[in-house]
Amino acid sequence: MLNLTHSHSRMTLSASDSPRIVLGVAGGIAAYKAVEILRRLRESGYFVSPILTPDALRFVGAVTFSALASEPVRTSLYGDPTTPIPHTYLGQNADLIVVAPATAHVIARYAMGLADDLLTATLLASRAPVLLCPAMHTEMWEQPSVQENLATLRRRGVLVMEPDDGRLAGNDSGAGRLPAPEAIVTLIEKIVRGGESSLLAGRRILVTAGGTREPIDPVRVISNRSSGKQGHALAEVAARLGARVELVTTVGTELALDVRSRIVVRRVSTAAEMAEVVFELAPSVDAIIMAAAVADFTVVPAERKLKKETGVPEVHLVATTDILLELTKRRLPGQVLVGFAAETDRVLERAVEKMRRKRCDLLVVNDVSATGVGFEHATNEVHMIDRDENVTTVSLRSKEAVSYEILSSVATLFSRGEL
Ligand SMILES: Cc1cc2nc3c(=O)[nH]c(=O)nc-3n(C[C@H](O)[C@H](O)[C@H](O)COP(=O)(O)O)c2cc1C
Known part of the structure; x- marks a missing residue:
């Protein structure tokens, strides 16, 4: 079909x-x-x-x-x-x-x-x-x-x-x-x-992208430096490989012309909005790739703008829902879950710890302190860790090329699930 x-x-x-x-x-x-x-x-x-x-x-x-x-x-x-x-x-x-x-x-x-x-x-x-x-x-x-x-x-x-x-x-x-x-x-x-290859033909893939924005008051937000570029590249490449893609993103983007009709874009802003849309779509997809940088903490926002005249405000942080962990609990049989981790020190060690905690199928980790890697860059270098804690390093290359590597691994996981 x-x-x-x-x-x-x-x-x-x-x-x-x-x-x-x-x-x-x-x-x-x-x-x-x-x-x-x-x-x-x-x-x-x-x-x-x-x-x-x-x-x-x-x-x-x-x-x-x-x-x-x-x-x-x-x-x-x-x-x-x-x-x-x-x-x-x-x-x-x-x-x-x-x-x-x-x-x-x-x-x-x-x-x-x-x-x-x-x-x-x-x-x-x-x-x-x-x-x-x-x-x-x-x-x-x-x-x-x-x-x-x-x-x-x-x-x-x-x-x-x-x-x-x-x-x-x-x-x-x-x-x-x-x-x-x-x-x-x-x-x-x-x-x-549907593109240049049928590696992911007939698959539905949910990709999240961008950094969430948590409002402190009506004008200020706590956010992070994620540009959404890696997530958007993953969405485009997945579509090019034949998948139908749901892209849940916090950032506006001009998707490539040849794949635009195969990608449905859902814009969100906060971690809570992202969680809601991801949980709504999750039961209908074959794989979920959580490339978004989702805030770990949020704030109950003040109704009015905080004024400096009243002194430095105390901001009380509360934990957000851990979307990836929740997805591993709700996972459908055969569904592939890919998590992302941005680290700045003890990169692989922390990534393995995260893998043990989250139990996803593949964890993609990048050292965002390295040159040309992670946030805002057009290039990326990642390590992919599987459930058996095997590490595959994808050396520095365009985010599009990195996407091909990640999606090839997803395709392999699909074929293993079918054996
Ligand atoms: C010789 C000639 C060449 C034309 N070439 C163009 C053209 O390349 N592009 C264009 O937008 N209009 C061109 N026009 C104008 C259109 O033919 C005109 O706007 C017409 O109403 C278009 O109708 P349609 O869009 O309903 O087919 C040309 C008109 C003539 C007489």
């Missing part, structure tokens, strides 16, 4: 079904390149339903698309002999809607929620992920209106492939060129088929 998730809904395809792509083509000079995108998608085994806007028909002919597609081109909301309500039929059955080229006009209409032709009506009548491939002259591309419309759509979960720099129509050149059909099809493959 091939599983697909995205921010709005979840669907399951049997491997024998061809993924269904709606290919929207708008009225831009690059519309002719959509023929090549269509041809390549069909060759890769996709079921492709093209929708051309009325203006696209001024640039390219419907006959070419119909001859190459899985079903005849549709261009209108009305008069379709195969279905009386084409926009809902197409939108509800799509695994992905791609608009290539996406004109400034179609982007604006989609951002506004207009549904005045079959393409925009289909975009609105669908929960499928959407990939826009804008193409236009540089002056149009740089217009604040165009950029603001795209920002609005991105915020709503729409995927936007940046145009290339290069030759444009009329001997001009600059930003706004439609990327090569091959690059567009490669991205579509990653979005629909």
Whole structure:
């Protein structure tokens, strides 16, 4: 089975079904390149339903698309002999809607929620992920209106492939060129088929990231230096390896385009909020990776801002719930639990002690006092300790590369559980 998730809904395809792509083509000079995108998608085994806007028909002919597609081109909301309500039929059955080229006009209409032709009506009548491939002259591309419309759509979960720099129509050149059909099809493959490998295909993985923030009063917080980078890298790499990911994070992030539709992001702030969301999601996942730096202590916050005029306040710390320990108690059969530890001295010794206390399957420890390691850095060096207290050291490398190592170990733990 091939599983697909995205921010709005979840669907399951049997491997024998061809993924269904709606290919929207708008009225831009690059519309002719959509023929090549269509041809390549069909060759890769996709079921492709093209929708051309009325203006696209001024640039390219419907006959070419119909001859190459899985079903005849549709261009209108009305008069379709195969279905009386084409926009809902197409939108509800799509695994992905791609608009290539996406004109400034179609982007604006989609951002506004207009549904005045079959393409925009289909975009609105669908929960499928959407990939826009804008193409236009540089002056149009740089217009604040165009950029603001795209920002609005991105915020709503729409995927936007940046145009290339290069030759444009009329001997001009600059930003706004439609990327090569091959690059567009490669991205579509990653979005629909779930990345570069099936090491974690069909798995659901919960990743936590970032440092929690415990309010002292309405303006101040106790927090830590965790940037969320390692947790976000783990989420992206897990999705790239085929998993569906729940990312519970305290930090905002721009996730990579090819995996965004496979990662559901839940934003939290305090340790208590993180615990609540993690416990809610835990029963439905195969593995939990606790990369977040969760506060060990919190405070009952003052209702009003503490004033220095009234002297130095005494802050009474109280222990938070130990999420990892609690998870080990609630663990489902076969569920893999990965803990993280940040240490500054007697690193391995303390990590082994923590492993004995927590009884997770893998403990990833980093010495945050070392150069280029841990908080805020783009790189990390970690030691992975398993239940038998075997230590594997992953030397200094990018957080993405470290994620591959951790997730390979998770995959090994899955396969051991199945023996
Ligand atoms: C020769 C020519 C080339 C055009 N190329 C583009 C283009 O590359 N990108 C774009 O956003 N608009 C382009 N336009 C403008 C669009 O065709 C116009 O905004 C139209 O309303 C788009 O309609 P649609 O988005 O509904 O298909 C072009 C117009 C002409 C006449």
